Amino acid sequence: MSAKLAISKPKEGAAGKTGTWRTFKPVVDMELCNKCGNCERFCPDGTISKDFEIDLEYCKGCGICAEVCPKKAIKMVREE
Amino acid sequence: MAEIPDDEYILKTTSACAGCSIPLCLRYITKAAGPDTVLVIPACCTSVIQGLYPNTAVNIPIYNVAFASAAAVASGMSEAFRAAGKKTNVICFGGDGGTVDIGIQALSGALERGTDFLYICYDNEAYSNTGMQRSGATPLGAATTTTPTGKKEFKKDLDAIVNAHNPVYMATACSAYPVDLYNKVEKALSIPGPKFMHILAPCPPGWRYPSDKTVALGKLAVQSGMWVLYERENGKMSLTGASKAAAKKRIPVEDYLKAQGRFKTATKENVAELQQMVENNFKRIEKEVEGIC
Numbered sequence: 001m002s003a004k005l006a007i008s009k010p011k012e013g014a015a016g017k018t019g020t021w022r023t024f025k026p027v028v029d030m031e032l033c034n035k036c037g038n039c040e041r042f043c044p045d046g047t048i049s050k051d052f053e054i055d056l057e058y059c060k061g062c063g064i065c066a067e068v069c070p071k072k073a074i075k076m077v078r079e080e
Numbered sequence: 081m082a083e084i085p086d087d088e089y090i091l092k093t094t095s096a097c098a099g100c101s102i103p104l105c106l107r108y109i110t111k112a113a114g115p116d117t118v119l120v121i122p123a124c125c126t127s128v129i130q131g132l133y134p135n136t137a138v139n140i141p142i143y144n145v146a147f148a149s150a151a152a153v154a155s156g157m158s159e160a161f162r163a164a165g166k167k168t169n170v171i172c173f174g175g176d177g178g179t180v181d182i183g184i185q186a187l188s189g190a191l192e193r194g195t196d197f198l199y200i201c202y203d204n205e206a207y208s209n210t211g212m213q214r215s216g217a218t219p220l221g222a223a224t225t226t227t228p229t230g231k232k233e234f235k236k237d238l239d240a241i242v243n244a245h246n247p248v249y250m251a252t253a254c255s256a257y258p259v260d261l262y263n264k265v266e267k268a269l270s271i272p273g274p275k276f277m278h279i280l281a282p283c284p285p286g287w288r289y290p291s292d293k294t295v296a297l298g299k300l301a302v303q304s305g306m307w308v309l310y311e312r313e314n315g316k317m318s319l320t321g322a323s324k325a326a327a328k329k330r331i332p333v334e335d336y337l338k339a340q341g342r343f344k345t346a347t348k349e350n351v352a353e354l355q356q357m358v359e360n361n362f363k364r365i366e367k368e369v370e371g372i373c
Contacts, residue, residue: 015095015131016132044100060099062284
């Protein structure tokens with residue numbers, strides 16, 4: 001007799017919509033942005049695309065993108 | 081600069097705390113390792129942040145194992161893959177508790193047997209997953225839930241213990257320098273035999289700092305010399321990245337400590353001892369880089 005193995009399958013949203021965790025959301029000022037890519041590189045959750053679109057469904061609002069932006073083009077704005 | 085692939089193997093998103101450096105490390109480790117990889121994960125933060133059963137945010141195979149057994153499991157797995165003629169990368173990804181304290185005998189055994197695998201210890205300097213209890217990797221003076229007035233002992237020198245096994249490749253990295261991390265993982269996986277990497281992974285709730293300072297704090301650790309980026313290939317040591325500059329000129333250790341709430345209870349003596357430790361460490365490293373010892 002073989003026991004059933006507990007196997008998880010990869011899926012987007014495996015930890016739920018983590019965007020609901022946010023208290024501050026990142027807002028990008030594209031006029032200041034110099035497209036250096038720091039925000040995309042340092043986002044721990046990979047929620048920033050190559051075109052600097054932030055996936056607010058999953059962004060946890062940690063604020064690392066705003067912190068590493070050399071142009072200060074990202075502002076953290078309180079959620080309503 | 082190395083060409084880092086766009087492929088993401090960490091799906092949106094893990095259940096890691098906001099600002100956690102573990103998914104940041106995992107993103108670059110999996111980018112460097114590629115899809116033909118198995119991660120062996122002992123009990124640690126990463127075994128929790130994968131997502132809720134029956135789903136997982138990690139798009140490569142993971143084997144979740146008991147606390148003390150990661151390197152032993154990886155040994156068997158690596159042998160089985162090689163016997164079947166497969167080149168699959170076997171990577172252990174364990175926290176500091178599962179490496180420095182609980183898993184050290186399995187790690188020592190696997191290194192001694194010459195297992196073809198890469199052991200990565202991500203070091204958040206406490207048992208963060210269970211609520212920040214002290215571990216062997218907690219630095220002197222740091223407050224944890226089990227050392228509320230600050231730890232009285234120095235951090236265990238895991239790298240010296242691993243180095244005594246003469247692995248083919250060992251390196252340190254920090255989540256604040258992901259390109260350096262990527263390059264080191266890529267290099268490690270290109271060499272057969274036992275490899276070891278030690279990554280400093282700042283933890284916002286555990287180290288008590290705002291979540292947006294994760295990268296800034298990693299940089300402070302390296303600039304102050306509290307964390308040294310280096311690699312050692314077949315016993316030959318070389319400093320890498322920002323630590324080359326830190327070997328010549330460092331910021332005071334205090335700048336790194338005062339950015340974190342966990343060092344609030346650290347005494348002046350603690351700070352002086354840590355500063356002295358950094359100075360001694362760099363003296364030893366300088367000699368080793370020059371090939372004197």
